[in-house]
Amino acid sequence: MDAILSIRNLDKRFGRRKVIDSISFDVLPGEVFGFLGPNGAGKTTTIKMVMGFLTPDAGTIRIGGHDLRKDYEKAMAQLGGIVENPEMYKDLSGQVNLEMYARLHGNVPKERIHEAVALVGMENRIREKVKKYSLGMKQRVGLAQAILHRPRLLILDEPTNGLDPAGIRELRDILKRLAHEEGVAVFVSSHQLAEIQMMCDRVGIIHQGVLMGVKPIGELMAEA
Numbered sequence: 001m002d003a004i005l006s007i008r009n010l011d012k013r014f015g016r017r018k019v020i021d022s023i024s025f026d027v028l029p030g031e032v033f034g035f036l037g038p039n040g041a042g043k044t045t046t047i048k049m050v051m052g053f054l055t056p057d058a059g060t061i062r063i064g065g066h067d068l069r070k071d072y073e074k075a076m077a078q079l080g081g082i083v084e085n086p087e088m089y090k091d092l093s094g095q096v097n098l099e100m101y102a103r104l105h106g107n108v109p110k111e112r113i114h115e116a117v118a119l120v121g122m123e124n125r126i127r128e129k130v131k132k133y134s135l136g137m138k139q140r141v142g143l144a145q146a147i148l149h150r151p152r153l154l155i156l157d158e159p160t161n162g163l164d165p166a167g168i169r170e171l172r173d174i175l176k177r178l179a180h181e182e183g184v185a186v187f188v189s190s191h192q193l194a195e196i197q198m199m200c201d202r203v204g205i206i207h208q209g210v211l212m213g214v215k216p217i218g219e220l221m222a223e224a
Contacts (some may be wrong), residue, residue: 146166156175
């Protein structure tokens with residue numbers, strides 16, 4: 001099976017400090033891949049490089065077979081993601097926010113908006129103003145926004161931050177459905193082992209910029 005995200009020998013320094021040290025791993029279609037490590041381990045820096053916000057000092061990132069550096073637009077067309085909180089216009093409805101975002105991507109039909117809203121379970125509230133939403137509801141609309149253009153790779157950086165237990169459970173179910181039923185490669189970072197354990201199929205563990213290993217979740221839990 002070909003990887004949707006393939007990272008090889010990725011390095012990043014800030015000044016003299018090496019924050020990412022020659023990491024390599026793959027994320028496959030149809031899996032939820034957990035990226036686990038304490039705060040400051042290098043998770044967000046890695047994600048920002050994959051999403052094109054930071055340039056690596058060395059190494060390659062391929063998304064859907066396209067080299068991010070050489071074929072940026074084709075690589076980014078395969079990618080959807082939320083880093084920190086989803087950005088939305090609070091005085092507009094979730095529906096209008098999605099319609100505006102769909103126009104940015106050009107070819108997103110109205111039916112796809114309905115489909116994405118249904119996938120994240122927001123059909124009953126999507127026409128309300130965003131300022132009335134709970135954090136969990138905003139996260140779900142943000143997810144709908146991220147999958148509108150049918151990306152093959154979905155990236156979420158600490159997506160459960162600030163969510164209550166019910167919101168975490170809902171998000172977990174949605175991500176598993178996207179991976180296992182829609183075939184999306186879902187990449188989720190977290191510093192909480194319990195969360196990763198309940199959500200992910202495989203886990204990459206990062207510590208001080210070094211990838212300590214990638215393991216199926218069953219193997220990781222057997223060692224815990």
